[in-house]
Amino acid sequence: MGRTLYQKIVGSHTAFHVDENHVGLYVDLHIMNEYTSPQAFAGLAEKDLPVRCPEKQMGVVDHVIPTHPVARGERLILVDAAAQQAANFTRNCHKHGIHLFDITDPEQGIEHVVAPEIGLIRPGMVVLCGDSHTTTYGALGALGFGIGTSEVEHVLATQTLVYRVAxxxxxxxxxxxxxxxxxxxxxxxxxxxxxxxxxxxxxxxxxxxxxxxxxxxxxxxxxxxxxxxxxxxxxxxxDDVTVAYVAERIRDLSAAQIAEAAYQWxxxxxxxxxxxxxxxxxxxxxVTPFVTWGTSPDQAIAIDARIPALPDDAVERDNIVKALDYMGLSAGQRLDGLAIDHVFIGSCTNARIEDLRAVAAVVRGRKVASSVRAMVVPGSGLVRAQAEREGIAQALIDAGFEWRQPGCSMCLAMNDDVLAPGQRCASTTNRNFEGRQGRGARTHLMSPTMAAAAALAGCIVDVRKEA
Known part of the structure; x- marks a missing residue:
């Protein structure tokens, strides 16, 4: 019987078998941030263990860092607890010889944007990170997934993970x-x-x-x-799309080596x-433009549809009623025309240069509605610099968007980019959970172009009608 791509990658990285369902998985690259690594480093210190393969680790400060539109060299983390977290992360990376993209590094950004754009993600790899959206790397034919803090410690110590096969x-x-x-x-x-x-x-x-x-x-x-x-x-x-993207960004291989690797990929x-x-x-x-109405990404509808009627099942009904109450909406309501307070364009989901080009195409020569605060947070320093070279940043600024420094920002309320209770946000992020962007805040997930159109209109609209 033939094997799936997933089975092939797991098979090529199995260092040992634990039982019928678990293997010891070798890790090609382990990525860390300041949020999910402190306890792991503390565990190593308690056991007096070194990092097994420092050259196969990468660190990025991205979750707690403010994204204020100041010069890169002037970026500071002013919240004491967050500053201490970042300082500890920096100290641990330096102690163990791990490359760190610190707060003033020109390539600093969101970990899942930085790693692919500097050529570290390659087809066939196993890439782990203490963040659930590590699945991003599957776009390049690499198996990526998030792990917990205890697993971060295990990877640092052994470069392997005891893994339940999916x-x-x-x-x-x-x-x-x-x-x-x-x-x-x-x-x-x-x-x-x-x-x-x-x-x-x-x-x-x-x-x-x-x-x-x-x-x-x-x-x-x-x-x-x-x-x-x-x-x-x-x-x-x-495929060819993958090979072209990866080959253009690799920094440590010759053209001949890349050509040989591409054949294998x-x-x-x-x-x-x-x-x-x-x-x-x-x-x-x-497929039509989709927008979430509830507090889970699966609670979403087409822009020209209505929020579904309440189901008969009591448990499902209670969950939906709770979501609607939190969002200040009702069954049967349309989202088209719903007023918003804020627009956030960013995150590891939609903060790459392609996303920003699409946003600029929508807003160029137009203005953000006076009732809306709109901000764009590029996914990395490289994305930010490229957007400035291409005139994208200026188009966004002219339209009334805040053009900020890279970071996770308002994707999650772990920094000072936080919505106030009751504020409604059109967001390009990946989660719309209760309190995700701030206590009591209401998040509607959508594409970058839909968010751009909402910023201009002051409400959720169908970008196809606004172009």
């Missing part, structure tokens, strides 16, 4: 995305269809003409949010007779 799911997407829609709309559509637990316990492989037509960055958005369906990984087989795919445990089929031609 089941295989295939999601095939036929057709072509219609104008005005993006991979963000596609993944919101998929999550809404299969549910927030629909891929729980599975590694998802995406395939089909619609996936092949996506850029590498659009694929990152897709794989990034697949974890919101409970997936333990997301993968797309490497193209062989990484599921066998024709590989068996998947579950399979779903979608048609991209059915």
């Amino acid at each position: 089941r295989d799911m295939r999601i095939r997407v036929e057709g072509e995305l219609p104008p005005g829609t993006t991979s963000k709309d596609l993944v919101l559509t998929i999550i809404a269809k299969i549910g927030a637990q629909g891929a729980r316990g599975y590694a998802v492989e995406y395939c089909g003409p619609a996936i092949e037509a996506l850029s590498a960055e659009a694929r990152m958005t897709l794989c990034n949010m697949t974890v919101e369906a409970g997936a333990r990984g997301a993968l797309i087989a490497p 193209r062989q990484l795919k599921s066998d024709d007779d590989a068996q998947f445990d579950v399979a779903f089929d979608f048609d991209a031609r059915d």
